[in-house]
Amino acid sequence: MPGVTTSARSRPTMDEVARLAGVSLKTASRVFNGEPHVTERTAAKVHAAADELGFRPNVIARELRRGARSTSVGLLIADVANPFYARVARGVERRLRREGLQLVTASTDEDADLERQLTVEMLERRVCGLLLTTCLTDHAHLEAERRHGVPVAFLDRPPHGITADTVALDNAGGAALATRHLLAQGHRRIGLVGDLSRLPTHRERVAGFEAAMHEAGIADWQRYMRADSHDSESAGRAAADLLALPEPPTALFTTNNRITVGTLRALRDTAQKPALVGFDDFELADLLGVTVVSHSPEQMGESGAARLLDHLHGTPGAPRDERLPVRLVPRGSGERPPPP
Structure with missing residues (x-):
């Protein structure tokens, strides 16, 4: 059926399908909506025209017009x-x-x-x-x-x-679990490298860390906390800052996967590596031997x-x-x- 063309930059329309099939727009619409009173021969012509043009009906728009819920x-x-x-x-x-x-x-x-x-x-x-x-x-x-x-x-x-x-997640519980684990290894100077201070996940994990430190009788834990690291680069800088202190922490708790990765980079060339527990498991953590707080x-x-x-x-x-x-x-x- 010559004489029907479509723009290379736009989707073909149902009107173009109807013209190519030699039927009315209403008939083409009935075919795509599955309505009765359309012969098999007519429906086949419409579908063949749609295939030739690459036409696909807008199912979402059709259902919304019918009052159906979006999918x-x-x-x-x-x-x-x-x-x-x-x-x-x-x-x-x-x-x-x-x-x-x-x-x-x-x-x-x-x-x-x-x-x-x-x-x-x-x-x-x-x-x-x-x-x-x-x-x-x-x-x-x-x-x-x-x-x-x-x-x-x-x-x-x-x-x-x-x-x-x-x-x-049980953010506070997970952070407390990690901190108690480090305390059980004999650590007292435990640093925390954390996410953006305004995020509730960060605040809950800091609360769990604080609770465990207070249980152990450590009141000056905040001098070893560095927050507002939201990517691996800033986390690496925060970890390096902690390790450059006159009395650096002997252990670190990192509060999410990206912060852990940045901290690992900062520790790469460190001769005396601190203990490390990270919140969130991540790819290759098992091969790197990184202790984590895991979840699904x-x-x-x-x-x-x-x-x-x-x-x-x-x-x-x-x-x-x-x-x-x-x-x-x-x-x-x-x-x-x-x-x-």
């Missing part, structure tokens, strides 16, 4: 390049796929303004639910969306200003998705703050004794 769930995470968040997203996606739902993911880069913008964009895309790893300190703006039927759940960090389902990011993602699905199925229950367990994995770095 997409939005996930906002701090950094999709961080293996921790990549594993969280994998857990979310795995759970949603079983329900026929798709995941749309975006990174906030710990930028509050960007998080607000991305939240609006997700909602404008009519996602049927929203999962957040947030850096905001107020989430009251999401209350109206929830009243209009869009469920919201939080991962890794709790909300502020609203009550909502949260799935996070995939479980966090699956649990958060399950809570969202409860809302979508109409069985939400009361909002829960679920804390996932952590465990210490000794591999050698955390078992070094202090120097004599």
Whole structure:
């Protein structure tokens, strides 16, 4: 059927499919919507024309016009390049796929303004639910969306200003576990290299570290704390600063995977390496002999998705703050004794 062309820069339209098939636009629409009163021969002509042009119907737009729920769930995470968040997203996606739902993911880069913008964009895309790893300190703006039927759940960090389902780690317990392990090796001067001070995960892990140090009768622990390291480079500088002190720490606790990696780089050429325990397991940590506080990011993602699905199925229950367990994995770095 000559005479029908499509732009190389745009998707073909249903109108072009109808013209190529020699049918009306209404007939082509009936074919793609699966409506009755269309002969098999006509439907075959329409599908053949669609294949030739590369036309694909906009399923989401069609379902929304019918009043159906969107099949997409939005996930906002701090950094999709961080293996921790990549594993969280994998857990979310795995759970949603079983329900026929798709995941749309975006990174906030710990930028509050960007998080607000991305939240609006997700909602404008009519996602049927929203999962957040947030850096905001107020989430009251999401209350109206929830009243209009869009469920919201939080991962890794709790909300502020609203009550909502949260799935996070036992941050304080994990930090205390790591600190007590170092204390048990005989260390008293234990340094902490931490994340951004404004993040609740950082504050909870510092609280667990502080509790364990106070239990051991160590009151001046803060002189060995360096916070606001959010990447491996700044963590390396913070660790180097601690080791350059006149009385350096004999052990270090690093509060996330990237901080641990940066600290390892700082220790690379150090003759007398301090003991080290890191929060979060990471690739090659077993080969490098790094003692870690381990957990399952995939479980966090699956649990958060399950809570969202409860809302979508109409069985939400009361909002829960679920804390996932952590465990210490000794591999050698955390078992070094202090120097004599």
